[in-house]
Amino acid sequence: xxxxxxxxxxxxxxxxxxxxxxxxxxxxxxxxxxxxxxxxxxxxxxxxxxxxxxxxxxxxxxxxxxxxxxxxxxxxxxxxxxxxxxxxxxxxxxxxxxxxxxxxxxxxxxxxxxxxxxxxxxxxxxxxxxxxxxxxxxxxxxxxxxxxxxxxxxxxxxxxxxxxxxxxxxxxxxxxxxxxxxxxxxxxxxxxxxxxxxxxxxxxxxxxxxxxxxxxxxxxxxxxxxxxxxxxxxxxxxxxxxxxxxxxxxxxxxxxxxxxxxxxxxxxxxxxxxxxxxxxxxxxxxx
Amino acid sequence: xxxxxxxxxxxxxxxxxxxxxxxxxxxxxxxxxxxxxxxxxxxxxxxxxxxxxxxxxxxxxxxxxxxxxxxxxxxxxxxxxxxxxxxxxxxxxxxxxxxxxxxxxxxxxxxxxxxxxxxxxxxxxxxxxxxxxxxxxxxxxxxxxxxxxxxxxxxxxxxxxxxxxxxxxxxxxxxxxxxxxxxxxxxxxxxxxxxxxxxxxxxxxxxxxxxxxxxxxxxxxxxxxxxxxxxxxxxxxxxxxxxxxxxxxxxxxxxxxxxxxxxxxxxxxx
Numbered sequence: 083x084x085x086x087x088x089x090x091x092x093x094x095x096x097x098x099x100x101x102x103x104x105x106x107x108x109x110x111x112x113x114x115x116x117x118x119x120x121x122x123x124x125x126x127x128x129x130x131x132x133x134x135x136x137x138x139x140x141x142x143x144x145x146x147x148x149x150x151x152x153x154x155x156x157x158x159x160x161x162x163x164x165x166x167x168x169x170x171x172x173x174x175x176x177x178x179x180x181x182x183x184x185x186x187x188x189x190x191x192x193x194x195x196x197x198x199x200x201x202x203x204x205x206x207x208x209x210x211x212x213x214x215x216x217x218x219x220x221x222x223x224x225x226x227x228x229x230x231x232x233x234x235x236x237x238x239x240x241x242x243x244x245x246x247x248x249x250x251x252x253x254x255x256x257x258x259x260x261x262x263x264x265x266x267x268x269x270x271x272x273x274x275x276x277x278x279x280x281x282x283x284x285x286x287x288x289x290x291x292x293x294x295x296x297x298x299x300x301x302x303x304x305x306x307x308x309x310x311x312x313x314x315x316x317x318x319x320x321x322x323x324x325x326x327x328x329x330x331x332x333x334x335x336x337x338x339x340x341x342x343x344x345x346x347x348x349x350x351x352x353x354x355x356x357x358x359x360x361x362x363x364x365x366x367x368x369x
Numbered sequence: 370x371x372x373x374x375x376x377x378x379x380x381x382x383x384x385x386x387x388x389x390x391x392x393x394x395x396x397x398x399x400x401x402x403x404x405x406x407x408x409x410x411x412x413x414x415x416x417x418x419x420x421x422x423x424x425x426x427x428x429x430x431x432x433x434x435x436x437x438x439x440x441x442x443x444x445x446x447x448x449x450x451x452x453x454x455x456x457x458x459x460x461x462x463x464x465x466x467x468x469x470x471x472x473x474x475x476x477x478x479x480x481x482x483x484x485x486x487x488x489x490x491x492x493x494x495x496x497x498x499x500x501x502x503x504x505x506x507x508x509x510x511x512x513x514x515x516x517x518x519x520x521x522x523x524x525x526x527x528x529x530x531x532x533x534x535x536x537x538x539x540x541x542x543x544x545x546x547x548x549x550x551x552x553x554x555x556x557x558x559x560x561x562x563x564x565x566x567x568x569x570x571x572x573x574x575x576x577x578x579x580x581x582x583x584x585x586x587x588x589x590x591x592x593x594x595x596x597x598x599x600x601x602x603x604x605x606x607x608x609x610x611x612x613x614x615x616x617x618x619x620x621x622x623x624x625x626x627x628x629x630x631x632x633x634x635x636x637x638x639x
Contacts, residue, residue, distance in 0.1 A: 084541075084542075085463060085464070085465065086465070088459075088463055088542040089459055089463050089465045091455075092455045092456065092458050092459035092463065092542070092546070093455070093456055093459045093471070095451065095452040095455055095456070095512075096452040096453065096455065096456040096475075096512050096517060097456070097471070099452060099508070099509075099511050099512035100474075100475065100478055100512050100514065102493075102508075103490065103493075103508055103509040103512070104478045104481055104486065104509070104512070105474075105478060105481075106489075106493070107486035107489040107490045107493060108478075108481050108485070108486050108489075110486070110488075110489030110490075110492070110493070111485060111486055111488065111489050113489075114488060114489055114492070121492070121495075167383060170376055170379055170380050170383070171380070173373075173376060175373060175376070175377075181380045181383075181384055182629075183621075183625065184383075184384040184387045184388055185383065185384070185387055186621070186628070186629070187387055187388070187391060187618070187621075188387060190567060190617050190618070190620075190621050190628065191571070191613075191614050191617065192570065192571035192573065192588075192589050192613060192614075192617075193571065193573060193589075194571075194573055194589035194590075194592050194593050194613075195589070195592065195610040195613050195614055198592060198593075198595075198596060198606055198607075198610050199390055199391075199393075199394050199607070199610055200390070201596070202393075202394075202397065202603050202606065202607065203390055203393065205603070208405075210393050210412075213412075242386075242387075242390070246387070250629060250633060251633060254633040299482070303482050303484045305484060305573075305574060306573045306574065306589075309573075309577075309593070310593050310596075324484045324574075327484065327487065327488070328487070328574075328577075328578070331487070331488045331491070332491075332578060337488050337492065340488050341488050341489065344484070344485045344486070344487070344488060345485075347482075347484065347485055348481075348482075348485045351480075351482070351485075352480070355480075
């Protein structure tokens with residue numbers, strides 16, 4: 083009996099909040115996605131109408147495409163540069179903590195501050211990047227004002243912000259690799275590349291798998307940097323899924339339709355995570 | 370030897386790429402309007418001026434945004450510590466039917482992104498009359514299944530003999546929790562606190578949706594409004610960005626150990 087009271091008391095605060103503001107709304111998303119509702123009147127049940135409308139919504143398809151394009155640029159760049167930084171930091175030499183700290187500065191800053199900073203750096207007329215390019219005789223592009231360059235601008239800012247996060251996680255993985263393994267390989271005459279391919283990367287694969295999944299999940303939810311840098315523009319050239327959800331729900335008042343988009347986003351994230359979990363058997367080595 | 374030189378050269382290039390943009394943020398924030406308007410002007414402020422900082426409060430109640438951010442982050446962090454630690458105690462120390470199933474439910478909510486539930490959450494707040502209020506800003510942030518998971522690991526690492534000795538002395542669950550175990554997991558609490566504070570300080574989407582008047586806006590939302598009200602005054606925007614980065618930078622300098630541990634812990638949980 084005393085235990086029952088204790089369980090209730092210790093669990094209640096978190097459980098009630100979780101049910102009320104996370105699990106409840108998740109079920110709510112599913113329910114609202116079946117309604118036609120503008121928040122003013124009463125919701126009308128429309129079955130799967132919102133979903134069938136999504137199938138022929140060119141704007142949503144474009145946003146989905148841009149989100150995938152963002153991932154196609156962001157993911158390889160952030161993983162490769164993060165791995166490079168982690169390998170560079172993995173040494174018992176002076177000042178390594180200091181270097182690690184500099185890569186971490188963008189990680190602890192907000193997306194809004196980072197996005198504003200890069201919007202200013204990539205300002206076509208008087209941004210620092212184009213001024214430097216101009217000094218060496220290169221005419222810089224219009225960056226976020228140019229439909230072709232808007233998404234690359236967002237990718238650039240995002241990779242810059244997240245490279246330190248990827249590096250720190252991979253660094254922890256690298257430091258867990260037994261040194262004698264690498265030393266034995268060196269004694270057998272294995273060079274730097276051979277050690278990286280045959281020992282370091284396989285031993286690092288659980289950490290690599292983790293950052294890949296996390297980066298994928300976060301990448302599908304890309305919003306802050308797009309909202310601040312381009313607002314999805316110019317001319318919808320960098321619109322993404324979450325930005326479409328926010329616009330439909332809070333600008334056009336179409337909450338049912340926006341919720342259907344949320345469900346699709348959730349399904350895509352879940353699916354990609356499950357596929358990753360299955361694929362990991364092929365390339366992730368646990369000891 | 371030369372290998373280490375190469376390593377330092379590469380790392381220094383990387384560090385410049387990381388610090389350079391922040392330096393430019395600071396430099397721009399100290400540049401006067403006249404110089405900023407001239408494309409051929411020198412890169413460094415001549416002379417440096419704090420005028421952009423003084424103008425921060427002109428177009429918007431910038432300092433109100435900053436105070437809101439501090440208040441929300443502090444309250445959210447403290448209450449997340451309470452809700453996470455109590456749940457962690459229940460999952461690590463109390464034996465009850467279905468405890469595993471409930472714990473899996475907690476873990477599963479880690480898979481729910483804020484982006485996916487934002488619409489019903491807003492509708493719920495409307496029903497509760499909490500749109501554009503501090504309570505509305507705070508409520509969804511007061512629980513963290515990540516925090517529960519992290520602190521549960523910390524509690525599990527403590528030997529059960531500790532509790533049993535206290536029970537023999539006549540202590541109840543509340544005393545074992547608060548006076549015996551909690552002090553021993555202080556490093557884990559600090560790690561999670563730093564993590565929670567940073568997430569709250571930097572949060573954008575939910576505050577953007579739920580705060581509708583300037584009275585309840587947080588710094589990131591306020592900052593995003595600074596650009597483009599007139600033609601964007603970049604020195605003022607960079608002054609605001611600098612002000613938003615400074616507190617988190619100070620926290621980082623003093624608690625670097627905990628920040629890095631918190632981030633690597635997200636890696637370990639896989």
